[in-house]
Amino acid sequence: xxxxxxxxxxxxxxxxxxxxxxxxxxxxxxxxxxxxxxxxxxxxxxxxxxxxxxxxxxxxxxxxxxxxxxxxxxxxxxxxxxxxxxxxxxxxxxxxxxxxxxxxxxxxxxxxxxxxxxxxxxxxxxxxxxxxxxxxxxxxxxxxxxxxxxxxxxxxxxxxxxxxxxxxxxxxxxxxxxxxxxxxxxxxxxxxxxxxxxxxxxxxxxxxxxxxxxxxxxxxxxxxxxxxxxxxxxxxxxxxxxxxxxxxxxxxxxxxxxxxxxxxxxxxxxxxxxxxxxxxxxxxxxxxxxxxxxxxxxxxxxxxxxxxxxxxxxxxxxxxxxxxxxxxxxxxxxxxxxxxxxxxxxxxxxxxxxxxxxxxxxxxxxxxxxxxxxxxxxxxxxxxxxxxxxxxxxxxxxxxxxxx
Amino acid sequence: xxxxxxxxxxxxxxxxxxxxxxxxxxxxxxxxxxxxxxxxxxxxxxxxxxxxxxxxxxxxxxxxxxxxxxxxxxxxxxxxxxxxxxxxxxxxxxxxxxxxxxxxxxxxxxxxxxxxxxxxxxxxxxxxxxxxxxxxxxxxxxxxxxxxxxxxxxxxxxxxxxxxxxxxxxxxxxxxxxxxxxxxxxxxxxxxxxxxxxxxxxxxxxxxxxxxxxxxxxxxxxxxxxxxxxxxxxxxxxxxxxxxxxxxxxxxxxxxxxxxxxxxxxxxxxxxxxxxxxxxxxxxxxxxxxxxxxxxxxxxxxxxxxxxxxxxxxxxxxxxxxxxxxxxxxxxxxxxxxxxxxxxxxxxxxxxxxxxxxxxxxxxxxxxxxxxxxxxxxxxxxxxxxxxxxxxxxxxxxxxxxxx
Numbered sequence: 063x064x065x066x067x068x069x070x071x072x073x074x075x076x077x078x079x080x081x082x083x084x085x086x087x088x089x090x091x092x093x094x095x096x097x098x099x100x101x102x103x104x105x106x107x108x109x110x111x112x113x114x115x116x117x118x119x120x121x122x123x124x125x126x127x128x129x130x131x132x133x134x135x136x137x138x139x140x141x142x143x144x145x146x147x148x149x150x151x152x153x154x155x156x157x158x159x160x161x162x163x164x165x166x167x168x169x170x171x172x173x174x175x176x177x178x179x180x181x182x183x184x185x186x187x188x189x190x191x192x193x194x195x196x197x198x199x200x201x202x203x204x205x206x207x208x209x210x211x212x213x214x215x216x217x218x219x220x221x222x223x224x225x226x227x228x229x230x231x232x233x234x235x236x237x238x239x240x241x242x243x244x245x246x247x248x249x250x251x252x253x254x255x256x257x258x259x260x261x262x263x264x265x266x267x268x269x270x271x272x273x274x275x276x277x278x279x280x281x282x283x284x285x286x287x288x289x290x291x292x293x294x295x296x297x298x299x300x301x302x303x304x305x306x307x308x309x310x311x312x313x314x315x316x317x318x319x320x321x322x323x324x325x326x327x328x329x330x331x332x333x334x335x336x337x338x339x340x341x342x343x344x345x346x347x348x349x350x351x352x353x354x355x356x357x358x359x360x361x362x363x364x365x366x367x368x369x370x371x372x373x374x375x376x377x378x379x380x381x382x383x384x385x386x387x388x389x390x391x392x393x394x395x396x397x398x399x400x401x402x403x404x405x406x407x408x409x410x411x412x413x414x415x416x417x418x419x420x421x422x423x424x425x426x427x428x429x430x431x432x433x434x435x436x437x438x439x440x441x442x443x444x445x446x447x448x449x450x451x452x453x454x455x456x457x458x459x460x461x462x463x464x465x466x
Numbered sequence: 467x468x469x470x471x472x473x474x475x476x477x478x479x480x481x482x483x484x485x486x487x488x489x490x491x492x493x494x495x496x497x498x499x500x501x502x503x504x505x506x507x508x509x510x511x512x513x514x515x516x517x518x519x520x521x522x523x524x525x526x527x528x529x530x531x532x533x534x535x536x537x538x539x540x541x542x543x544x545x546x547x548x549x550x551x552x553x554x555x556x557x558x559x560x561x562x563x564x565x566x567x568x569x570x571x572x573x574x575x576x577x578x579x580x581x582x583x584x585x586x587x588x589x590x591x592x593x594x595x596x597x598x599x600x601x602x603x604x605x606x607x608x609x610x611x612x613x614x615x616x617x618x619x620x621x622x623x624x625x626x627x628x629x630x631x632x633x634x635x636x637x638x639x640x641x642x643x644x645x646x647x648x649x650x651x652x653x654x655x656x657x658x659x660x661x662x663x664x665x666x667x668x669x670x671x672x673x674x675x676x677x678x679x680x681x682x683x684x685x686x687x688x689x690x691x692x693x694x695x696x697x698x699x700x701x702x703x704x705x706x707x708x709x710x711x712x713x714x715x716x717x718x719x720x721x722x723x724x725x726x727x728x729x730x731x732x733x734x735x736x737x738x739x740x741x742x743x744x745x746x747x748x749x750x751x752x753x754x755x756x757x758x759x760x761x762x763x764x765x766x767x768x769x770x771x772x773x774x775x776x777x778x779x780x781x782x783x784x785x786x787x788x789x790x791x792x793x794x795x796x797x798x799x800x801x802x803x804x805x806x807x808x809x810x811x812x813x814x815x816x817x818x819x820x821x822x823x824x825x826x827x828x829x830x831x832x833x834x835x836x837x838x839x840x841x842x843x844x845x846x847x848x849x850x851x852x853x854x855x856x857x858x859x860x861x862x863x864x865x866x867x868x869x870x
Contacts, residue, residue: 077751080751081609081610081751082609084750084751085609085610085611085750085751088611089608089609091676092608092676093608094787186606192751192752192753192755193755194598194602194605194606194607194755197601197602197605197606198598198601198602198606201598201601201605201773201776201777202590202598202601202602202770202773203598203769203773204493204496204497204773204776205485205486205489205493205768205769205770205772205773205775205776206485206489206769207489207492272495272496330737330758332737333734333736333737338754345769346488346489347481347484347485347488347489347596347765347766347768347769347772348596348759348760348765348766348769348770349596349759349760349763349765349766350742350759350760351596351597351598351757351758351759351760352756352757352758352759353755353756353757353758354734354755354756354757354758355752355753355754355755355756356752356753356754356755359753361751361752361753362751362752362753364609364751365607365609365610365749365751365752366606366609366752368609368751369605369606369607369608369609371609372605372608372609373605383498
């Protein structure tokens, strides 16, 4: 029997206990591991709940119990999660987590500690919720040189954008609705400003390209500036708007950024709507592949965590090797990268000569809005776009266009 | 150094050698295994090709060489692939393959032989080409009770259907074009009659539900009866037509079938076009997930094979446990399963009373075709549909409607 301790009895923690107990027999049959939750660490008590008899308030009980093989850290935040994780690994216990903040910040070090102690530190649920992506990158796609990852990695923003597009609503109204439904947090900044997606693409990129990508280096833009007017233009171009977390290999460097993009109908990411997430991967042999599923949610996330628990249980004594180099991955300067830009400006679609003078050849997009029009530029660098836009009068907004 | 022998230097075989050599350093760095192709078994010689010095014509050289750790079987067909695989496993060599025919027919036995000899028998590339699906089912989704798998598992038929839909062409014309382009074989029966998809869903179902699903038990219909008229009806219903390989858990039994289905715009399988494949999975905790990518093609398939080679190399000495029970999975009788049916009949959409008498309440679909119309039935069993259709006059065709 493998004894597991769960740190935190919140949404994911209670989901993990639920998955281990509901699917206990199926897991035993398929994977040959007999999982048992011995402790749940939480500050609270749960009187009347059968979990109560396994609740402990003191981490020392867990870290000092030699029977505990695996610690599931689903507390979130950096502390005390970091200290608890490190101590568990040092005590010879494998750890798995859904905590993207911790993995993005200290994952490199914690993987090293795990390796030194012949235990595992796994984090499938930190990116894409229930979608298997970390393990496929680590195993199935190991024969490939990965040269691009593009993800819809945040369910809250994808839900908001989908709802804005389907119902023609404004950002603020949809956000309020999402908060009421529990799809957005009361303090939604981490989601809507792109920070959550940024941490996830940092983790995926570290894994795919082999060196530590520091999330604080990644250019990040959220969706707060997207308006219902942008949606009308997108529709008239038969495109949709998605918050994409993107990275690609550029020689020895890596380009990484998070921003809203106009996405074409032919793109497999086009149809990823609502709270769903998807991760598009391009490998030098594999070509295009995409992984799609629920990016959040109690059971889906817990399913991914327990997938890690099972692998750790099977690899007790040796540990799963899962390590990118602690060497820092140098990122390319976003300002030098080329793409086309969709721009909204004040004025009339019949008088575009001013904009042509500034931006060069443009493709006009008329969504029938009063006193404004839109256009798509030719390919140019971000720096070139910035320089030109600063010279143009009446620019109302810009969205990048995804190229494939 | 891990010495590998490749059986067969056809499309996939030469792709495998290519992946191992092109990505050698990246594989060594990421996975810590130093792969080297020592032999390639082929009846032919390849004068002038650098592979020539590693070509052997006699399998005994390979099976009797103690240096060979891993054998890659990419010959296709049942014999001599079966005998060569079994002998390699018995000689303590791990084997991996892209040969769905062999896995569907003898996979249960070969996994047992592998287990008995502490070696691995892996077959990621047998389903979905480059798409990681076998390993995720075996590992990442191990915490889940899988209750449905639906795949677009055959690139040739998906290419033909996509082309018929995009260009309004007839099956025979597109097939000829596909044969010229090399997307369809000269003898296309295995693809267009659904046999290939049938073998693949048998393999995926065995893995997902844990017992041996015999592919000869699976009800299988191909796409040869789909016409350009069907496409017009599908378009007027804002649906598309896909050849789906479907299985689901029904208590102790499993329902499995391969047939063309009308698929809704909201379905993630809707946008899977051309030679792409996708596998939709539903787990009791995971919810919906989908895996998308190139279902065929030299490099993509070879990438999946080499992913297996790497895992086998990492697990030398113990073997990867990958086994469904040899016990035969009982399948439910398709005739008892309920769904809605789209039916094309002779006549006019303004005189539907005859059909309503036979089929009950119907939803008429008028695609503007002369002397015929279509309708969608209410949910009924396959047996009920058959009984009613046999009483109706002028039925021109039927396509099932996918429900989610």
